[in-house]
Amino acid sequence: MNTSALFLMIITQLSVTLVTIYFFFRVLTSKPKKEPDPYSDE
């Protein structure tokens, strides 16, 4: 592969992979929301 193609492919695919993993990790580690108090006004 030529250098520019290899460079663009690696940068793009690595970026997309890392960002995907990052957001998925954030989802996995986010605390679940508490259920609203049924006696409070919403």
Next chain:
Amino acid sequence: MSLSKDSWGTRIGLILAMAGNAVGLGNFLRFPVQAVNNGGGAFIIPYIICFLLMGIPLLWIEWASGRFGGKSGHHSTPFILNKMDKRAFWKYIGVFGIFTNIAVAGYYCYIESWTMSYMIHSLAGTFDKMTQVQVAEFFNHYIDISYSTTDIPFEAVFFYVLCILLNTWILSRGLKGVETAAKIGMPLLILFGLFLALRGLTLGTSGASAEYPDANAWDGLNFLWTPQFDSLSNPKVWLAAAGQIFFTLSVGMGTIHCFAAYVKPKDDIALNAVSAGFMNEFVEVVLGSLIVIPIAAGYLGLDWVKENAGFGMAFQTMPFLFEKWGPILSAIAGLMWFGLLFFAGITSSLAMGTPWMGFMQDEFKWNRPQGAWSFGALVLIFGLPTVLYYEYGIFDEYDYWAGTVSLVVFALAETILFAWIFGIDKGWKEINQGGDINVPGVYRFILKYITPLLLFFVFMGSLVTPLNNEWVMTFQNLFTGEGWALDNSSLINQLTNTGLKQQLADATDANQIDLLEQKIWYINVARVLLLILFIFISAMVYKAYQIRKKEGRI
């Protein structure tokens, strides 16, 4: 209060279902071809820009609108949109969010059924020792409904009905069924994709043969990823990038709204939306780009790929290429390839069933099995013509109007509604409510001004596509008095069947003339069927409105 008792079991299940809704055959077949045809590696630049300025905003708009409607018990777009603005016509614009899904499911389930059949054929070794021409011919025989590649009569119809039955059965189990399918399908899809992508990355020149001595997988990757920066000044490339982002994320369909309507009001949608969106991008940009193009170039050479790259490669070329790996690996590869296409397809078609089910449950108190089976029946009724008269263009006509035009029209309307009528203040609050990420403030501006503008350009680009996509030259021609020459792919010329009429005028062979005349007839039949479907759903919405009025809920 929600009238539906359905809810998502887990957050991961929701995200996998949303990603599954987005991930489809286009991730593996449309993206690489669009990139090859629009500047190679440079296509990535407008693609990513459109993802950030149009894709993600649309995801947020649809997730937010869906959850907002869900708070009031609306799980489909007619009354979700009507909740955002009381004017009556929004209900009928919302009809797109049910119509598009039934119409698209009609032919999408047909493609899905091909993948089911091809999985079986891969395992059975059907393609062993076939030449490339024979593999391509096999597909042509398969879609000929009078032909059977096994002993099953009307094989194509059999698998089509089986596919609809499978979808209907899973849908009858409600959201849990959809979620389970996504939890199984998406990880397997990614696993199979990784295996095939690794093969594409490592194939190199080992696939060269006497017939194709110059075959080299790296040539395919070079072609796909080498940036041709001069293409960035071509409006066609930007429109292609915007279009690809649009279709890959499955926005403008109404499925995201429906899924999001089952999210609890206090739960996050901002992080969920970007997570699902990026999961789709991982499948498309990482896996999708490393399979079809490099593997095909690795056995058939780059020149062959440039001439033939397209949707048909999935069924007419890949089985031949897998053969090169020996009987056992080719069966496994075929199972993986058609397996991942099947999972990509079924997670999307299941999503297409949920808006109709949500609507019938909300408005007519139908239970899950009733909603599911009626969806299956509608898909069969409206989709069977695409199977029986495939060669006459009904399939393509459905794909154009329901799978292309409807999406853009609906997305444009909902973006204007969300940002300008519902209002960006309320919209911004909805997006951020319960958020587990801070949405960058610049997106307020992007949502209000940039996304609608980009969508408008996508729509206008489809409406008045210039001849041969020569935007610059055609624009200049306006000032020289030569007018705006339309390409036959433009919406206007599609509507008037200009391309077909030109072919008819040029045809001299009697059989060809007869075929073209029949095509025009069947295309008009397809349009009438789509119109009937739209009117039918509009009538159901009107009936639902009358019931609500009678019950004092309006």
